[in-house]
Amino acid sequence: MSSPAEAGSSYDGLRIRALNKSFASFHAVKELDLDVPRGSFFALLGPSGCGKTTTLRMVAGLEAPTSGTITLAGQDITDKKPYQRPVNTVFQNYALFPHLDIFENVAFGLRRRKVSGVEAKVKDMLELVELEAQARKKPAQLSGGQQQRVALARALINEPEVLLLDEPLGALDLKLRRAMQIEIKRIQTEVGLTFIHVTHDQEEAMTMADTVAVMNAGVIEQMGTPSELYENPASTFVANFLGQSNLIEGTVQSSGSDVVTVDMHGIGVTIPAHRAHTDGGKGWIGIRPEKVLIGAAGAELDAPGNTIPGGVVSDVSFFGVSTQYLVKMPWGQELMVFAQNTGRDPIFRTGESVELSWRPEYAFLLDHAQDVKAGAEEAS
Amino acid sequence: MAESRVAAPADSGRRRGLTAYVLMAPAVIVLGLFFVIPFYSLVAASLYDPGGSDKAGWDVTYHFANYWEAIKLYKGQLLRSLLYGGAATLICLVLGYVLAYAIAFKSGRWKSLLLVLVIVPFFTSFLVRTLSWQLILADDGWVVDALQFVHILGQDDKLLATDFAVIMGLAYNFLPFMVLPLFASIDKIDPRLIEASSDLYSNPITGFFKVTWPLSLPGVVSGTLLTFIPATGDYINAELLGNTETTVIGKVIQLQATNANHPHIAAALSMILMFLIVAMVLVYVRRVGTEELL
Numbered sequence: 175m176s177s178p179a180e181a182g183s184s185y186d187g188l189r190i191r192a193l194n195k196s197f198a199s200f201h202a203v204k205e206l207d208l209d210v211p212r213g214s215f216f217a218l219l220g221p222s223g224c225g226k227t228t229t230l231r232m233v234a235g236l237e238a239p240t241s242g243t244i245t246l247a248g249q250d251i252t253d254k255k256p257y258q259r260p261v262n263t264v265f266q267n268y269a270l271f272p273h274l275d276i277f278e279n280v281a282f283g284l285r286r287r288k289v290s291g292v293e294a295k296v297k298d299m300l301e302l303v304e305l306e307a308q309a310r311k312k313p314a315q316l317s318g319g320q321q322q323r324v325a326l327a328r329a330l331i332n333e334p335e336v337l338l339l340d341e342p343l344g345a346l347d348l349k350l351r352r353a354m355q356i357e358i359k360r361i362q363t364e365v366g367l368t369f370i371h372v373t374h375d376q377e378e379a380m381t382m383a384d385t386v387a388v389m390n391a392g393v394i395e396q397m398g399t400p401s402e403l404y405e406n407p408a409s410t411f412v413a414n415f416l417g418q419s420n421l422i423e424g425t426v427q428s429s430g431s432d433v434v435t436v437d438m439h440g441i442g443v444t445i446p447a448h449r450a451h452t453d454g455g456k457g458w459i460g461i462r463p464e465k466v467l468i469g470a471a472g473a474e475l476d477a478p479g480n481t482i483p484g485g486v487v488s489d490v491s492f493f494g495v496s497t498q499y500l501v502k503m504p505w506g507q508e509l510m511v512f513a514q515n516t517g518r519d520p521i522f523r524t525g526e527s528v529e530l531s532w533r534p535e536y537a538f539l540l541d542h543a544q545d546v547k548a549g550a551e552e553a554s
Numbered sequence: 555m556a557e558s559r560v561a562a563p564a565d566s567g568r569r570r571g572l573t574a575y576v577l578m579a580p581a582v583i584v585l586g587l588f589f590v591i592p593f594y595s596l597v598a599a600s601l602y603d604p605g606g607s608d609k610a611g612w613d614v615t616y617h618f619a620n621y622w623e624a625i626k627l628y629k630g631q632l633l634r635s636l637l638y639g640g641a642a643t644l645i646c647l648v649l650g651y652v653l654a655y656a657i658a659f660k661s662g663r664w665k666s667l668l669l670v671l672v673i674v675p676f677f678t679s680f681l682v683r684t685l686s687w688q689l690i691l692a693d694d695g696w697v698v699d700a701l702q703f704v705h706i707l708g709q710d711d712k713l714l715a716t717d718f719a720v721i722m723g724l725a726y727n728f729l730p731f732m733v734l735p736l737f738a739s740i741d742k743i744d745p746r747l748i749e750a751s752s753d754l755y756s757n758p759i760t761g762f763f764k765v766t767w768p769l770s771l772p773g774v775v776s777g778t779l780l781t782f783i784p785a786t787g788d789y790i791n792a793e794l795l796g797n798t799e800t801t802v803i804g805k806v807i808q809l810q811a812t813n814a815n816h817p818h819i820a821a822a823l824s825m826i827l828m829f830l831i832v833a834m835v836l837v838y839v840r841r842v843g844t845e846e847l848l
């Protein structure tokens with residue numbers, strides 16, 4: 175990535191360079207580099223305990239980094255106190271002030287900064303989050319979803335350069351979660367501030383964010399748009415944590431400037447060079463289950479390139495819109511296949527012989543040194 | 555709620571009422587025996603005919619003039635008691651708040667030990683502890699010597715037998731009554747609320763007055779009441795650490811009731827002290843608005 179010398183340059187978003195945080199002997203955040211463009215909806219996604227909250231707390235100033243720099247709109251804020259930073263947080267547990275009513279909770283930041291026109295601003299904000307009627311209630315009298323909106327309003331009203339949201343939807347049930355995701359996205363588009371949204375729910379990150387950074391064990395594994403991450407994961411962790419992947423062992427035979435050819439248990443498969451994330455030797459060939467086509471043995475499949483014969487269906491789960499197959503391959507591995515129920519193909523039964531195929535441009539190649547199961551258990 | 559009440563069999567409500575009476579009975583009996591009856595006899599005694607004596611007996615004559623008599627004779631001691639109690643409470647509040655705050659938020663794994671240390675003085679008698687203050691503050695004791703040496707006290711100044719000694723003795727003796735309720739309140743405050751306030755542009759001082767202090771008010775109210783009420787009625791400290799000019803109302807009541815054979819004055823003074831304290835507490839609680847607090 176960019177060199178540390180760039181830190182503090184004219185970049186107008188949030189820039190984190192070589193950030194480290196150690197608690198006693200435990201290294202929670204390691205050499206973290208991050209650029210969050212101004213006005214973007216950025217998601218920090220990772221399993222529990224990977225250091226998301228710690229990273230956010232360092233940006234908010236609630237935790238002092240062990241080393242590294244944080245700059246915001248070109249200004250170094252690494253050593254600024256939390257109350258001196260143009261950053262506000264929506265806390266995971268909301269942390270609403272129980273002794274103040276909703277109106278005063280939302281007005282809190284404005285009053286501390288002695289801003290004028292507090293009344294009107296708070297009223298507008300309560301309108302935005304649809305809580306005008308609750309203005310004089312205490313937080314304890316509100317439902318979880320309402321409290322969540324108060325927490326959002328209380329942070330948002332200060333129009334911070336960066337709004338940090340630490341799993342703000344964690345405590346809500348699924349239906350309310352979906353509704354609030356849409357709500358938060360709508361508000362972000364409306365106010366145009368930079369949002370950093372922390373979550374361990376990959377679906378939430380993918381549906382809400384412009385850019386997703388996948389974090390694991392204190393480091394950023396990969397960063398990009400949701401579709402980039404999903405379509406072209408660069409590590410086994412990302413491949414397993416975001417959706418599901420079939421990862422098959424293979425040996426690189428030749429790597430050209432356009433394609434890499436890999437020997438997969440005796441079958442030659444090709445992978446576009448920009449999707450190959452390993453230098454040679456052995457690797458993991460990855461393919462998403464919905465990109466794999468399934469057909470009766472010997473049938474013509476619409477997939478020029480990689481056809482793998484000799485599979486036997488070992489499990490069938492019918493979901494209505496799709497059917498999920500487990501197919502036992504000649505080398506003993508079970509591959510997962512999602513087939514859309516278009517009605518064109520028959521539904522195969524357990525024990526039937528099938529062959530699989532996929533278009534080369536959908537496959538990716540990962541470093542064999544990585545754990546093939548990384549991220550599979552943490553995925554929600 | 556309403557539905558379940560309708561659906562319940564008619565007599566289950568009655569049985570529930572009976573259970574409530576049975577459960578309340580011990581409290582009612584104890585309070586009746588040990589509070590209502592003595593209180594009644596105190597009220598009665600305050601209205602005795604001042605002409606009575608132990609030999610002639612005492613009659614309840616509704617002699618309200620006892621109250622004016624008591625106030626006229628002892629208003630100085632009444633006022634002094636309230637001032638001593640107030641000053642000691644204030645000192646306890648400042649010292650106790652800092653202590654309770656430190657124990658709640660900054661003591662880490664020493665929390666329980668420090669709390670025990672706060673209560674440890676209770677393991678020895680109140681009287682013995684106050685007597686040992688006599689030794690500490692004595693005119694030829696090391697404290698006075700040291701203070702004279704650094705010229706904080708003049709050669710003829712002293713600590714024992716002064717207002718200062720009485721107030722410090724009260725503050726010392728009642729400090730735990732302040733610290734414990736304060737600790738209970740402060741310890742319950744979620745530190746994340748304080749982080750939230752600093753995230754919302756409060757420096758540590760504003761954060762304290764806007765978040766920590768209001769959330770600790772229940773502890774402040776109970777702590778000040780638990781300190782002020784007994785400190786105002788106490789006379790041991792004035793007796794052991796004060797002089798003849800520091801007599802407080804508790805002492806007067808004791809003398810009038812036992813030695814001077816004036817039970818009507820003692821009872822009237824007790825009633826007056828009680829009225830004063832109840833009135834002050836009501837005003838105070840109303841001002842602080844504890845019913846609004848969580």
Ligand SMILES: Nc1ncnc2c1ncn2[C@@H]1O[C@H](COP(=O)(O)OP(=O)(O)OP(=O)(O)O)[C@@H](O)[C@H]1O
Pocket residue numbers: 197200202220221222223224225226227228229374
């Ligand atoms: N104050 C602390 N002292 C010691 N270790 C800590 C402290 N705070 C966090 N950690 C450790 O640092 C690691 C990262 O914690 P963090 O809270 O950032 O995780 P997270 O990614 O937010 O997880 P979650 O999704 O569960 O909230 C954890 O292993 C945690 O135990």
Ligand SMILES: [Mg+2]
Pocket residue numbers: 226227228340341
């Ligand atoms: Mg967290």
